[in-house]
Amino acid sequence: MTMPKKKTVRFSIVTRMALAMTLMVGLSAAAMAKEVPENEQEITLSFAPIVRATSPAVVNIYTSKVVRQRGNRLFDDPFFQRFFGDSFPFSIGPSRDRVENSLGSGVILRNDGIVVTNHHVIGGADEIKVVLTDKREFSADILLSDERTDIAVLQLKDPKGDLPVIEFGDSDDLEVGDLVLAIGNPFGVGQTVTSGIVSGLARTSVGITDFRSFIQTDAAINPGNSGGALVDIKGRLVGINTAIFSKSGGSQGIGFAVPANMVRRVVGSAIAGEPLIRPWLGFSGRDVDAEISEAMGLETPGGVIVENVHPTGPADDAGLERGDIIIEVEGRPVDDGQGLRFYFATRELGGTVSITALRDGKPVNMEFALMAPPEVPPRDRTDIVGNFPISGIRVVNLSPRVADEMGIPTDLTGVIVEGVQRGSVAHRAGIRPLDIITEVNGEEITLVSALVKIVEDSPPEWLVVLNRQGERLVLEVR
Missing domain, CATH: 2.40.10.10 (Trypsin-like serine proteases)
Known part of the structure; x- marks a missing residue:
C-alpha cells in the first residue's frame, strides 16, 4: 500500500509540472506570434546582400616612404642605452635610407577613381598603391589630406574599367x-x-x-x-x-x-580643387553645465551660452546676443560646443542654417549665414632674427581665417607664433608654436608691425606676456 501511494504522489507532481510547462509554452508562443518567421526569406535573414553590394568598393591601401636613418650609433649596447637612451648624439658610419611600409583601407566613392581614406594612413607617403578586391592595382595621387578631420581624398591614376562605388548616407x-x-x-x-x-x-x-x-x-x-x-x-x-x-x-x-x-x-x-574652409561662427561661448543650468533656471544642462560676439560676423548679423543659449540647429538639439562646431563644419559655404536660442527664457529663431572667416588683418608673416629673447620665431597677425586654420577660437586677436626654429633663442626660452604674444614691456601687441618696432628699438630688458591656451605666461629676460 505504501509503494502505490508514493507512485501516486510522484505522478501527481510530474503531471502538475508538465501542465505548467505546457501553459508557459503556450503563452510564450502566443506572445511571440508576431516574431515567428513566416517565410523562407525571413528564416534565412543575412547581411550577405549588403556585403555583396558594398565590399567591392572597399579597397586596400599600401603606402611607402623613404626615411633617412643615421649610421650605427656609438654605444648602441643596451648597457649604455640604459643611461643615454636614444638621445646620445654620436654616430659612426654613413646615414642610410630605409623604406617604411604601411597598410590601411579606403572607399571608392566615384566611378572616376575618387577614393577616401584616413589622413594618418597616407600621411608622409612617397608612394600610394590602391588594390581592389578583384586584384586590380592603381597608383594614386593625393587631392587633399586634412589632418584636422583625419580624412584624405585620393585620385586613382588612369582608372580603367567600371569601378564599384558606395553611395553616401546621411x-x-x-x-x-x-x-x-x-x-x-x-x-x-x-x-x-x-x-x-x-x-x-x-x-x-x-x-x-x-x-x-x-x-x-x-x-x-x-x-x-x-x-x-x-x-x-x-x-x-x-x-x-x-x-x-x-x-x-x-x-x-x-x-x-x-x-x-x-x-x-x-x-x-x-x-x-579648393582648400577646406569651415564656416565662421563669429562668436565664442561655453557649454551649459549643471551649475550654469541651475543659475539660468533651465530644466536640464545642455546647449552653448554665448559669451562674445564678433561685431561684423555672421552671429552678429543673425541677431545673436551675449547671454543667449543656443539649444537647436536645424531642429536638432545642441549638446555642447564641440557638437555645434562639428555641425557647422559639415555645411557648405554660402547657405544658411536656422538656429534656436533661449533669451530670457524664451526661444528665439534666427537665420545664420554660412560664410568663410575673413583674413582681416592680413597675416604679415615675419621672421624675428637677431639676438633677442624672441629671436627664431615666425609670427603672423591673428584673424578669423588664421585662427580657423590653426584650430583655435576665431574670436582671438593679436600676434600668434606660427613656428619656432629649433635651437634658437626663443626655443631655448620656451616659446612654442600657437603661443599668442599679447604684451611686450608693458605695450599691448595687436599687430606684427608693433612687435617689429620693439625689436628694432632693441631694449636692454624684455618682459614678454604670452597667452598659451588661455593661460597667461610671463617671460622676463635682462
Missing part, C-alpha cells in the same frame, strides 16, 4: 542602436566584415581630431581597418573607420568613425 539620421557593418583589411589578413550597432553619437572626448565628433560602434575595428567603410543596413556609407579604443592594440568593442557628412564636405572641397 550620418545625421543615425540613431543609437542602428545596425552597421565595418568593412576593411584588419592586420592585412584580407577583407573582413564585422557587424555591430551604433553605440554612441557625437562622441566629443576621443581627441583624434580637433572636431572630435564621432560615431561610436561596437563593430570590431582593428589595425588596418583605418579608412574602411562603416555602412548601414541599406548599404550606404555612414562613416569612415578611423580609430579604436584599446589597451592591447586589438578591438575591445569601442571603435570610432568619422561621420559621412564630414567626409562628404572634405571630398567636395577636394574635387573642386
